[in-house]
Amino acid sequence: MATFPIVNMEKLNGEERSATMNLINDACENWGFFEIVHHGISTELLDTVEKMTKGHYKKCMEERFKEMVASKGLEAVQSEIEDLDWESTFYLRHLPESNISEIPDLEDEYRKVMKEFAKEIEKLAENILDILCENLGLEKGYLKKAFYGSKGPTFGTKVSNYPPCPKPDLIKGLRAHTDAGGVILLFQDDKVSGLQLLKDGEWIDVPPMHHSIVINLGDQLEVITNGRYKSVMHRVIAQTDGTRMSIASFYNPGSDAVIYPAPELVNKAEEKNNIYPKFVFEDYMKLYAQVKFQAKEPRFEAFKTAMEDTIRVDPIATV
Template sequence: MKNWIKAKIRTKNFEKEVMETFPVVNMEKLNGEERAATMKLINHACENWGFFEIVNHGISTELLDTVEKMTKDHYNKCMVERFKEMVATKGLEAVQSEVDDLDWESTFHLRHLPQSNISEVPDLQDDYRLVMKEFAKQLEKLAEYILEILCENLGLDKGYLKKVFYGAKGPTFGTKVSNYPPCPKPDLIKGLRAHTDAGGVILLFQDDKVSGLQLLKDDNWVDVPPMHHSIVINLGDQLEVITNGRYKSVLHRVIAQTDGTRMSIASFYNPGSDALIYPAPQLVSKEQEKTNMYPKFVFEDYMNLYSELKFQPKEPRFEAMKTMEDIAPIATA
């Protein structure tokens, strides 16, 4: 597997195809002679992209195929009509100007940690519940493996990131299951507006036939290529803070398509609600200690702010958390 694939770059004035070095990581190579080069590729992706795509990640293709089939079946049986009613109620098919207060997506959410709510989510078939529980278990294991890889690349102690995420009650972990139906006016309605993710590490299983996910790199929107049986990894705001900006969360969005329904299953392995988030001391130089680039805060406080400002730039959120810290200093012991 080559570590580059062709990506499409969209600029304001034109569209062109380039051989863009979008990072694709063959995880099996971490167990052989190419481990050092593969670790270097992951580090480069985290520092320069905030995203990378992994293959041979240990989750069976049979499970992925089952998850995809059941998710698409569930959407067709239980959610299509609901989505059509929403579109009709809001008059979205007749809009004449850009819509900036909602997204062209049909979603439901599952919580896995600290306590699962899968048994309580309505309309799910029992076999689908069981499959999603198993999928979540595999993704949780993969997320923790990714955190260990990041620790090694950053020179942090083994288990550092998992311990920070754990807090006193354990991490939070949940899944957003989305479908993006064909949209009559994709130039006016986004599938999902541009944002950075609030949390830790995000694991995305996306449709390999219908594209739409893009990230912002060097002021250009770059397609995240759909690949069969891959998992897309991206980093959230918390990892930017903990790494003191060495790794950054990146703006991304979903472009609605005129043909085909895009499936997206995004799982968020995040700090626990009471976890204390701040730059790892090993990654802060003496000079940076004086500038205080990133704040110290409790994750739940950040999430409360994020819920109101998700589609706005992240920098003011960080500044707001600094202000909260100054007003009410956080105890560290």
Template sequence: MAISVIDMSKLDGEERAETMAKIANGCEEWGFFQLINHGIPVELLERVKKVCSECFKLDREKRFNDSALVQLLNGLLETKKGEDQEQLKNTDWEDVFTLLDDNEWPSQPLEFKETMREYRTELKKLAERMMEIMDENLGLEKGYIKKVFCGGEGPEHGPFFGTKVSHYPPCPRPDRVIGLRAHTDAGGVILLFQDDQVKGLQVLKGGEWFDVQPMANAIVINTGDQIEVLSNGRYKSAWHRVLATPDGNRRSIASFYNPALKATIAPAPKLSGQANENGDAFAYPKFVFGDYMDVYAEQKFLPKEPRFQAAGGHE
């Protein structure tokens, strides 16, 4: 079983209805799907791969190799099997930094900033188009999700858009540490430009882990916790993880289109008639996204249902 690969160019032709249905199925059944022919120039994607890989080599690799995590793992290589299983339980084999509109970006290589600004502009447009498709598939008015994600009037209250640049270097003991622990994403729509050579990303479905297969120039889409709430559970946020691997330096560039911290999140009133299996019209409480993030910071790797209830308890 493989994650759906959807040709986005077919949204503009005779196969529009079929393509919309495939996207709806990806949101409902998996919480993950891959887009091809999404409109982002291949030339730009090639530049993104180049500058992110060079940034790691020039600015990040030595720091990672000198880190306490690497030193700890190296120190455990000679221990007896089983003695150190707990020591690396709450650790991720990941080098990561975040790009926002107003934080400090790496200065090397020289073309990094220009390339990533251009990339983020394209990804933000793609995220907003995906949300409009979700609006339509859910029977909501156009722009509903984006409007809910705003924390008030004016650009200063607009949705949050951040980009996380990660590398998962070769790991000498992938049996001792995971690349990134299993979690759901806290926010809205996530757009991932993953490595097209080194696999490692997996999504949980029906109690089984499935690979999100590497594919050149595809953008992986997954839905976060807030889309689950807005859709009243019709679209579920999916548990996913990254495995550490002994070979290859896996690159992962994830962009997050999230609500503003002051945005109020609740199931869309239009979806209240779609009761859940317990007969509840609304399966989720109403809460402020900033309150949810406070809970998520402490419970990211724990079951998500108590997070919703804890955030709703701030009301």
């Protein structure tokens, strides 16, 4: 079995740059995921984020989760649950406007730490997008510009905890899906595993590693790259022991951004039969909300027929 791709970002600055860029390109083409180490975010900040996130769950969310489990009788289920995930979550929005001051129960120090974390993750996301541009032969800044819309990208973080589950064979931590957006940067627990991706018909574990960031590609990058890079199905398997922490930050297009395959990546002979549509990101998200846990291909097809004649596409100017 192929080894899950792990990228040392420091090697981009030395004589191993070419090999490292090739590793990233291969991961994007064949996995939809890769894991990065030495990415420039301080280990002290990551340790603080982890400590405070786990503390916040214990103090403010654990009891509520137990009450939900009891109210739904989940510990006694006998057949697979298909409309619920075994997770406790809250969402932070960073761009275009932050809602971090409005989230209840967060201590001031935790808010401050998560703001700092979001700034670092945003910088890393934009760095990753430029690395992808280079590998794709697109101008530097193309993907950021494609995501921009009129108010800049949409950027937010889903903070999740996956508590011990008595029936992990019947209740998924998070059901299988592809991510709707752009590039996803995940800071996950390094002691409790559970994240898996689907490759060549098999579920493969994404290895938990101390201080690493997992990168995965969303549907929008599949469309913009005209299918050269793919978003892939992934899921979280709940564990019987230990609570798994997951902090997933989504660097997505702005709500009014028009998404379509980069012209440089479209073969002229295939242009008329191209399977990837043009659409407004907000419209895609409305459809995705209804069919998140279903295959992505019908989503693309729905927009191909509905939107093709309604949007005039201008070339993206890059700086």
